[in-house]
Amino acid sequence: MLTGRVAVVGGSIAGCAAALAAARAGAGEVVVFERAAGGLADRGIGLAVHEQRYAELEAAGHLGPAVPWVRLTSRSWIVRAAGSRAGRRVGALPFGFRSYNWGSLWSALRARIPSSVGYERGTAVERVLPGPDGAVLRLAGGREERFDLVIGADGYRSAVRAATRDAAVPGYAGYLAWRGALPEEELPGPAGAWAREEAATVAFPGGHMIVYRIPGPGGTGTSANWVFYTAPADPAHALSVDDAAGLPPSRVPETLTAHHRTVVDAHFPPYWQEVVRRTPKDATYVQPVYDLCVPRYGEGRLVLVGDAAAVARPHCGSGAVKALQDATVLERCLAGAGSWAEAVAAYDAARTPAGRAVVGLGRRLGRAQVQAAPAWAAMDQPALEAWWRRASEGGGTFGGQALDGGRRD
Ligand SMILES: Cc1cc2nc3c(=O)[nH]c(=O)nc-3n(C[C@H](O)[C@H](O)[C@H](O)COP(=O)(O)OP(=O)(O)OC[C@H]3O[C@@H](n4cnc5c(N)ncnc54)[C@H](O)[C@@H]3O)c2cc1C
Structure with a gap:
């Protein structure tokens, strides 16, 4: 020893x-x-742990059932479609993960x-x-x-x-990740438009946004945790790798915010546009992917x-x-x-x-x-x-x- x-x-x-x-x-x-x-504990949003990896890490004594989590079973891909509020489902794949609140x-x-x-x-x-x-x-x-x-x-x-x-x-990957969390009770209607165990992927040209529920802060309630990936409209608008821990809204350049808004307006089904728009500014941040x-x-x-x-x-x-x-x-x-x-x-x-x-x-x-x-x-x-x-x-x-x-x- x-x-x-x-x-x-x-x-x-x-x-x-x-x-x-x-x-x-x-x-x-x-x-x-x-x-x-x-x-x-009061920083961070959500993350997901694969069920089989969870089992190994529980056996190793690092994770346990007492930490609040949400079961996820499938991941769907959704595109904007005329006349459909929630968009058209292209297909779905198994997604056996547990989601956690980082804190x-x-x-x-x-x-x-x-x-x-x-x-x-x-x-x-x-x-x-x-x-x-x-x-x-x-x-x-x-x-x-x-x-x-x-x-x-x-x-x-x-x-x-x-x-x-x-x-x-x-090394910078050439694109950004926007993250946000919206409390369940703020989700737009109709209730049931989005299944509880489903990770939804809103797919658009040049990127996607994945959304899944996570336990709320302190384990109470749930929130919709979303991560939106796309390249900035102009490569010169890239963030520095020094910002990889995430920039709060007050520090995000307007050029990036405007591009984010444009993509959501142009490509998201109305239900998912509202999910993004209703997310409080102080519950979002952006980081370069690297x-x-x-x-x-x-x-x-x-x-x-x-x-x-x-x-x-x-x-x-x-x-x-x-x-x-x-x-x-x-x-x-x-x-x-x-x-x-x-x-x-x-x-x-x-x-x-x-x-x-x-x-x-x-x-x-x-x-x-x-x-x-x-x-x-x-x-x-x-x-x-x-x-x-x-x-x-x-x-x-x-x-x-x-x-x-x-x-x-
Ligand atoms: C506050 C916080 C919130 C996060 N939220 C999320 C999230 O919501 N979703 C997600 O997927 N990932 C999140 N992450 C990243 C995630 O934790 C990591 O990607 C992954 O889990 C590996 O963690 P890590 O401990 O290796 O690195 P990190 O979590 O980055 O931790 C590194 C730690 O080292 C400390 N540190 C750095 N330099 C020094 C130094 N010179 N001396 C002493 N201490 C130092 C930092 O303060 C930090 O606490 C978050 C990280 C932090 C720190």
């Missing part, structure tokens, strides 16, 4: 799970450094961290100084601490990743988990799953190794290919659904099935790969 000091940089989804993993693997001391001073999921993961683990809020790691038998963290205010292992769970602009030899940087994949998940005494290591485009439905799987595998590697070097090498070998596969899938799904979107209106059910098969084949699995690398049925 490796009983030294372990630091976790970042206390979001990956950081909470990695801290639990390191503590359960037997580390002598585990400390989480989280830059944000307040709780994270509730994070709170549950935070609550699982044992009290022996330190969680320092409002503490940014400014620099990571790797050495042959550990790494020193330079914290805001000048404090320095040495650790036997540093786990980088600090998201897409990771300071831990920046200290590795091949520090990868995020991807990132490191050549190595572990180097020396540094390991990367979650978005610090790999960011797949959101179409894969696997951002949180991948982070929790990273923590699960890290726990096994730490518990089963005779040395830190052995643990880091085993983790790197297991997770680097998994990260690469999901990023590749995200690129293919982004191309199929946004950058080279088909003529949706001309499709029928068999054409939709064939298109999706082609879009999703070639490595990586929609909803996340099985934890032990096996294919899902």
Whole structure:
């Protein structure tokens, strides 16, 4: 058992799970450094976890039935059609996911961290100084601490990743994601126009919007969580990757807002136009879509988990799953190794290919659904099935790969 000091940089989804993993693997001391001073639970909107990945992560002790969730069973593709308020359904595919409110999921993961683990809020790691038998963290205010292992769970602009030899940087995908959440009671009528377990995809030339219900804030009620993908009208209007965490409405340039409005007006069926228009401005934000994949998940005494290591485009439905799987595998590697070097090498070998596969899938799904979107209106059910098969084949699995690398049925 490796009983030294372990630091976790970042206390979001990956950081909470990695801290639990390191503590359960037997580390002598585990400390989480989280830059944000307040709780994270009031930020974020919704995410989805594939049912089979959920089962594996429940068995691994990261997820449980107590966190509020909504069952989703199918995903439909809808296009605007004359005379139809809700639009015409092109077809539907199975969609076996659980949806979560990001804040509730994070709170549950935070609550699982044992009290022996330190969680320092409002503490940014400014620099990571790797050495042959550990790494020193330079914290805001000048404090320095040495650790036997540093786990980088600090998201897409990771300071831990920046200290590795091949520090990868995020690459802009060429289009944007608008996100919003509308409380169920604000949904336009008629009631029942949209089935409770259905993820609806409003498809239009050059993009789509996926909408599914998520538990409301604090687990009360439900909200319609939507994500709208399209390229800006002019490539010069792209956002910077520095804005990848999302811009609030007050900071979104009017050129982008106007384009969003134009697409909704021109291509959405009336029911779905209202869903977007009724969403309160303060419950929306926009972010550039980008991807990132490191050549190595572990180097020396540094390991990367979650978005610090790999960011797949959101179409894969696997951002949180991948982070929790990273923590699960890290726990096994730490518990089963005779040395830190052995643990880091085993983790790197297991997770680097998994990260690469999901990023590749995200690129293919982004191309199929946004950058080279088909003529949706001309499709029928068999054409939709064939298109999706082609879009999703070639490595990586929609909803996340099985934890032990096996294919899902
Ligand atoms: C507040 C918040 C809300 C989110 N909401 C959603 C959502 O609604 N839907 C969705 O699909 N995804 C959301 N995400 C992204 C999602 O959590 C990730 O894509 C995925 O789950 C992997 O999480 P992660 O922990 O690797 O990265 P992140 O969730 O990005 O967490 C990285 C953490 O590291 C901290 N950090 C960064 N740099 C430093 C530093 N130098 N020192 C100390 N701490 C540092 C950040 O403050 C952050 O808490 C959200 C992320 C955050 C932080």
